[in-house]
Amino acid sequence: MTKNLRVKTSEYIDETNRISFKFNGKTYHGYKGDTLASALLANDVHLVGRSFKYHRPRGIMTSGSEEPNAIVQINPGTNRTEPNVRATEVEIYEGLEASSQNCWPSVEFDIGGINNFLSPFFPAGFYYKTFMWPASFWEKYEFFIRHSAGLGKSPTSSDPDVYDHRNVHCDVLVVGAGIAGILAAKNAAKNNFKTLLVDEKNELGGSTIYENNEFNKIDNKKPSEWLKKEIEDLKDIENLEIKTRTSVAAYHQYNYLLARENLTDHLETKDKTNKIRQRLLKIRAKKVILATGALERPLIFNNNDRPGIILSSAVKKYSEFYGVACGSKNVFFTNNDSAYESALSLYNKGINVEAIIDIREQSESKIVKKVEEVGIKIYWSYSIVDTAGYKRLNSVSIMKLSNDGTSVTGSKISISCDCLGVAGGWTPAVHLYTQSGSKLVFDEEKNVFLPNQNTSNQISVGSCGGDFKIDEIIKNLNQKLKDNLNIKETDFDNIKVEIDQENSKRNIWLLPSNKPLGKTKPFVDYQNDATAKDIKLALREGFRSIEHVKRYTTTGMGTDQGKLGNMHALGIIADTAGVKMGELGTTTFRPPYTPLTFGTIVGRNVGKFFDIFRRTPMNDWHVENKAKFENVGQWKRAWYYPINGETMHQAVQRESKAARESAGILDASTLGKIDIQGSDASEFLNRIYTNAWSKLAIGKCRYGLMLNEDGMVYDDGVTTRLGENHYIMSTTTGGAANVLGKLEDYLQTEWPELDVYLTSVTDHYATASLCGPNSKNILKKIIPDLDLSDENFPHMSFKEANIGNIKCRIMRISFTGEHSYEINVQASYGKDLWEKCIEAGKEFNITPYGTETMHLLRAEKGFIIVGQDTDGTMTPIDLQMDWIVSKKKYDFIGKRSLYRSDTMKEDRKQLVGLLTDDPEIVLEEGAQIVSKLNQSPVEMLGHVTSSYFSPNLNKSIALAVVRGGKDMMGKKLFIPMEDKNINVTVANPVFYDEKNERLNA
Amino acid sequence: MFLINCPYCGERDQQEFKAGGEAHIERPKQPTELSDDEWAEYLFMRKNIKGVQFERWNHAHGCRKWFNMVRDTSNDEIKAIYKMGEKPPSQ
């Protein structure tokens, strides 16, 4: 029977709405308004997980998004399961299931817990030191680490939820709806700023809303009562939008912020369907007001991580907001006054508070006096030296703290307890502030990093700006708002604030124990199990940079980014190294502030929207005819068309033979097409291609090679002169967009005087490429009135014609070496054109072929594919294409680079053909080429770029780049493979029809 | 992710733009007259300043126009934007 620690009704808990949920398979009850953490605590469940390295039992430590320990798997085994969720952020609903992570077989009995007893062997840098040696053992270590660590389980089926993205523009974005955020948003909106107020919680008001210190008053009211009225007033304000359950994940430069809005996570499963689960808000704000509050610091002492040890502020929130006592025998450990508020909260609800251990010598504030009056024992100048209780705290041991705070003296007192509230002061939540690029400064007096130099239009107000007391918050907020919004007055100019006099805190980063540090476990980073000992070890081993210490010890590297312990880590480093905190700097807080789901990040870009793809107008025909497709850039191109269960090899062999023996047809619509017009178009082409263009007659086509300014081949294609000042250029499929961009660059920036206009028309035309000895007969059937004689329509020329009443452009050009035609029609007629060709070609056994056959056919001819046979390091000379480089032209892009000493070297890699001695062996593309075996290290001469079995030659052929290959004709080389060496001979890359007789066949 | 004020379209998100490297490097009018070193200077050598830098940018997913930008690379503050061919603002 578990204890019920629900102590008193709270207005935020709906006791009429009882909810049952499961944790680690056991059913518990909570109420509407509970988080998983508050509901578990109400059932006296503290043990919720195991730590990462030592597998120590861990409990709930906080009440918010900074939680390092209570990391759970939500709805395990379902398709909505989510790992690494903070129990403190999960709002419970009927049917919710959650389980612990990091433990096997169960949280109660965890085999990894043995690591705790082995901990002398797990020092800082343990993974680096141990698993690096011997290197060959890494795989075995990895297996072990992966099985014993495991940060939750990802779902195995697809996510049923819908996610969304939205752009948001506002004048003022206020992050955090505590007292400062609410007043800021209200006054911004009232002054006609379009304002958005966001808060990660489901209720507005921050910590002030459950503030219970009776000595603090605003306008003679309790601050919580006063703030409730302010929140009530927000409803009627125009220009103000409020989003709760919305967490700002990232704050980028130019006031660009990303926030995750949670819409259905708190709903029952049946209510989650057909709704957007989470929405990523992409916010552009003219002004940003950060009111992100402060996080309470723990204290660093021996065994400070046991279940039942919890932040004092969290104890207060659970008591006041959720109506839950975190223990029945409570002790507090503090260095400031705030623990006294928590203690009183419990006391006022009739919960036993055993003692308060205060490392200070005294405090004069009213709340401390009140605690003394009600009879709670206070141990002044005492420190906790140890705690006991494996799965739940059962006692703490305290000793008198020396004046300098570095040691403990006297006899040890043991206090029995089941909950210890720890109060170590406050750390402003400056995470988002630093993400924006703004700089912090260390405040020696307050021992905190504070906003200092803003990079964008932003202000930090409230406790994230370093104001911890309500009077300071209100006063400074008022002035900052007036300055930033340029307003003369606010609606809280005249409020009266009374506060309890708070005494200063005593800051000791690492509290001493009666045992040496080596024998204690003072945890600094709870999630990654880094202790003060690890940090000191890193310093002893010579690490000085805070970033290095962080990585070596893994401090702050967990999913919580060390929100609780980072300051202590810095403090311990500073104390040990004898430097000032301000000189150390801080580590970088990176987005996201709290983890995001993949769904939120990708939004609607899932499934078929994940990656954009383009289809040609003939696509449906290819699908109907069972084509296999390949991705070329964004295009889905027909790869090959298997029939009767053919393999890819069989299909390609058949297609390749048919194209040369009778007729083949290829969908070439994806080739880039750029329409070039203007009185300087010819001059322009002269400058961008290596060959001469001025004399190309109207109606003729020419192949061109385009270089980068460094002389390397960039793109190629055929360009046709349609008119005096009109050309159509084709580019490679993958290069189309880049070529257009590059040409525009030259036109706009280098040669603005040229009268040239470029338009991409790739999508406007569909292209069918007819090839083979019967291509002419087929075209004749489709366009009977076009004279196809070599005299009227020779190779490398162009005609306009009509197929029925469809206008078409026909180029007689060839990428296969066969007699062939590229027929271009307006895209919408593409499929019609294709079907006409297929119909007319039936009697000639016209064979549709895909990209694979196209590649094979061109390889038989030794035609290059830019990007396959070239890689950005090949000049036209390297490709043995000297013929296309004009010697007469004064200049073209890349020309000068062809005469650089490096590009003129004889031993550059050059394109050659390769023939295997055994004609059946097909080389692997990418295989390395050597001239000598048994050489160490072996000299690699180059690699195979294209390789096929040619059905037309009945042997294996390959193209390759080989160092000095130009002069190696006939030379024997070797391709060493895993299981054999393949003998090859360097050959002419034109394997088929060297004299180009088939072009006019 | 900064906002860029395209001189032809107005303020747009950075993701619509492509950076094009250092500005005001003119392509030599007579490349063949240059020594290898001089040509290499044009071809390869670019400043990479921490601080105020003159850059080329292209509104690639917009009007496709090139323009110049003066940007402080240390904090991405855009100091000025001007069209191609216009004189850079004096500092």
Ligand SMILES: [Zn+2]
């Ligand atoms: Zn533009």
